[in-house]
Amino acid sequence: MSSSGDRTDGRLPTAYRAVGGTSFVEFLGAQAPHLLPGGERREHLGAGTVVEAPHGTTIVALTFRDGVVVAGDRRATMGNLIAHRDMDKVFAADDYSVVGIAGTAGVAVEMVRLLQVELEHYEKIEGTLLSLEGKANRLATMIRGNLGNAFRGLAVLPLFAGYDPGPGTGRIFSYDVTGGCYEEQRHHSIGSGAHFARGALKKLWHPGLLREQAVAVAVEALYDAADDDSATGGPDLGRRIWPTCAVVTELGVELLPETDLEPTVQALVEARRDNPGGAR
Numbered sequence: 001m002s003s004s005g006d007r008t009d010g011r012l013p014t015a016y017r018a019v020g021g022t023s024f025v026e027f028l029g030a031q032a033p034h035l036l037p038g039g040e041r042r043e044h045l046g047a048g049t050v051v052e053a054p055h056g057t058t059i060v061a062l063t064f065r066d067g068v069v070v071a072g073d074r075r076a077t078m079g080n081l082i083a084h085r086d087m088d089k090v091f092a093a094d095d096y097s098v099v100g101i102a103g104t105a106g107v108a109v110e111m112v113r114l115l116q117v118e119l120e121h122y123e124k125i126e127g128t129l130l131s132l133e134g135k136a137n138r139l140a141t142m143i144r145g146n147l148g149n150a151f152r153g154l155a156v157l158p159l160f161a162g163y164d165p166g167p168g169t170g171r172i173f174s175y176d177v178t179g180g181c182y183e184e185q186r187h188h189s190i191g192s193g194a195h196f197a198r199g200a201l202k203k204l205w206h207p208g209l210l211r212e213q214a215v216a217v218a219v220e221a222l223y224d225a226a227d228d229d230s231a232t233g234g235p236d237l238g239r240r241i242w243p244t245c246a247v248v249t250e251l252g253v254e255l256l257p258e259t260d261l262e263p264t265v266q267a268l269v270e271a272r273r274d275n276p277g278g279a280r
Contacts (some may be wrong), residue, residue, distance in 0.1 A: 107154050115138065132171055
């Protein structure tokens, strides 16, 4: 990282030793903006340039009795091609929140990593965790900073969720391309298969869901999305590729291992063998 205040005596530049705010992103934007997600792309791409890059697709989230579940399929597409079959698109932001990514995969992963550093930096400076709404708003700021790239086809639209110890519930936040942040109730989905996944969530979600039921609902919503959206990857029994699923409760974030998801996925596939539409 470089700065106009570089020194030759071996000490850090003044900007790195001065007392400042708690936002690592603001510091990075002031001292080395090219290191922000998409920074180098903004410098080298001309106006109107459209970039072809892998895109993440469908993410679902739903609350249950003890918290929130976030799940994503594993496919990334580039135009009409499958760019990746087993991409992870659900990440822990910190101990009590997760991010599911849709949009330009490379920029989205950069943004998630920066959010992880941002939240860790805040915790070290303040000695406490940022509130869940504060975390959601920090992510909104990053999305707003990527607006120029969005016009070049490098948009990022994540889904953020976590456990709020105040009310003792799981909460879900969605975004628009300008960084607008919106709290969703009960459940939500983003990405190319979102419309189909939301339809499934509306029919399957109910108050008081238990953890195992919520995971099964998330997996079935992704299955329904993959049934109608070519960019969403369904479970691949041959390659043993299952969705990525995170559960957030008062105990923290748990990314479910494939060994836990496999029975749920196989049970769903078997149930749909003679009932492909999932009629109840």
